Amino acid sequence: MKAIVCNQPNEFTMIQKQDAVRGQGEALVRIHRIGICGTDYHAFRGEQAYFEYPRILGHELAGVIEYVEQNEYDFKAGDQVSIIPYMYCGTCIACRAGKTNCCTDMKVMGVHIDGGMQETVSVPLSALLKTNELSLDQTVILEPIAIGAHAVRRAEIREGETVAVIGAGPIGLGVMAIAKSRGAKVIAMDVNDSRLAFCQAWAGADGIVNVLNQPDEKLLELNGGELPTVVLDATGNLRSMQDAFRYVAHGGRLVYVGLVKSDITFSDPEFHKKELTLLSSRNATKEDFDVVIDAIRTEAVDASRFITHRTAFEQMIDVFDTWLDPQSKVIKAVVEL
Template sequence: MRAIQISEVKTLKPIEIDEPGAPGPGLALVRTHRMGVCGTDISCYLGKFPFFDFPRIPGHELGVEVLAVGEGVENVTVGDRCSVEPYMNCGTCYPCRRGATNCCQNLKVIGVMMDGGLCESFLVRADKLHPSSRLTYDQLALVETLAIGCHANDRANPQPADHALIIGMGPIGLATLEFAKLTGAKVSVMDMNPARLEFVRKHYAVDHTIQFVGDGSEREQIQQATGGDFYQSVVDATGNRHSMSGALQYVASTGSLVYVGITTDEVVFRHPTLHKPEASIVASRNALPGDFTRIIKLIEMGVIDTVPWITHRTDMDGVLTDFESYTKPETGVIKAVISVT
């Protein structure tokens, strides 16, 4: 069976793997139809993601079809279209017992710590499948990205009429924006890339778009946008250590800064920048099962429109040559989707 593997840094390799067997108890056999390419896949490809080992079959943003189910499976049936919740938690460790399955001590994320969905079919825990009879495979492949943003926004917890800032308008920043807007907060976004800010202005009603140029002008724009109050919640979705180190300066007194982007570098700031406003720093990791259920309903209801997101498409042959371009900002990728079968 055909699959594609990230075999080493900046190298995609077509491989043949064994066909999966029949699903055992609690498992399902699924066919991959769509795989979304996200920042994690890019970081893995570039050798920058801390939880990734080579070689690995990527693919955790997936729209799949159920081919067979094992004994005891009741939440999905053959033929169901599903999004995959890729976080394989143990269910018994301290965070799992507290309901924090997203940061299980023994967590294995498919496509990152174990082989993922860039193959024709694979076995997966059936409880990690979220079906929808109405969503397309494209839409289902975007649910996981949206779930990351949903959880990050919940961690930031902006309230109606709060000033909220999201830094970095890649897919995770956009996903966070979707949910920040639903809270009634006054949302600003910031990015270095003017094309991404133009994308936001075209497709989203936000209060302010701020281009970061590093000369201090962004801070002046923030003061104007918030009447000098700054932001009660700031979400940094860049994964860039310079941005993450500087983001505290935008937080209002008693406000919070949420890191949803991840870096292997040190994040550095002077303690008074945190202490003076009595700010909180919060991490946001992965997502929770309820986020997937909520997002599927919101897309079905038309509250979230995923159509503008997909800017690039390829297939199993094309991805071998196209993937490198997705690492370059000038390509203009918001979300690339791979047609697998």
């Protein structure tokens, strides 16, 4: 079968490899959609944390089961599925507490182990979600939006709260859409005006702030003279993540959704003065995927406008570089098989 390997930074190769071999308790899945995310871009550019080369990328996946034995989950050949790409041990302290998203021995497809940029994969049944009622396009965006859903759950966002989301990429957009579905007032923050406009059009953001233009004053103006009680940073940018402390109201919560390969510093007196709660949000759980499926059913999440760029599997290597160019205005690129 065909697969695309990232051999080293800035180098993809199409290869022929042995077909996936189904393991015990696994299903053989033929891949039909691959979403391209920030992790893939960072890995390609040599900027991804906890990453080794060579690696088959791809963890936003939609496919169809080709073969599966009789099982307790009632999966059958022909079922359309989403893959939850976070392979967990099931026995560590985090897994025993139901926090499989931060397993102590986490293996994320496309990061720690090979991912879905290949024609077939063998996947544990516990990592599959049946999506026969969704389209392939709706299925492939479940994972990035689920990361946003998990961050919203971590933040314990309440109806009527004002929430600022920094970063108007796919993850930030997912945070905004799910926060809006929870009844929050959402303010989108970014440095790109066209992306901020998309936040309003797609995610229904109630206000927008260009971080390059007096963001503190603009936040106060949009929220009746008060700062947001919840701020979620989905940038993966060191300066943004450190600046985010100053945007949170006294008694508020700051959630880091993005990851940066650096140490983060902040003013402890300011942190204590506000009695802030600082949280991280990693990956997602099945519960978060289920939240997104419901959001798609109720049209709170629209896959048709979220996916802005497409290419065939055989053409991906040729066009991948163009998606790295800000002028391409990519929100979500998808590879089709």
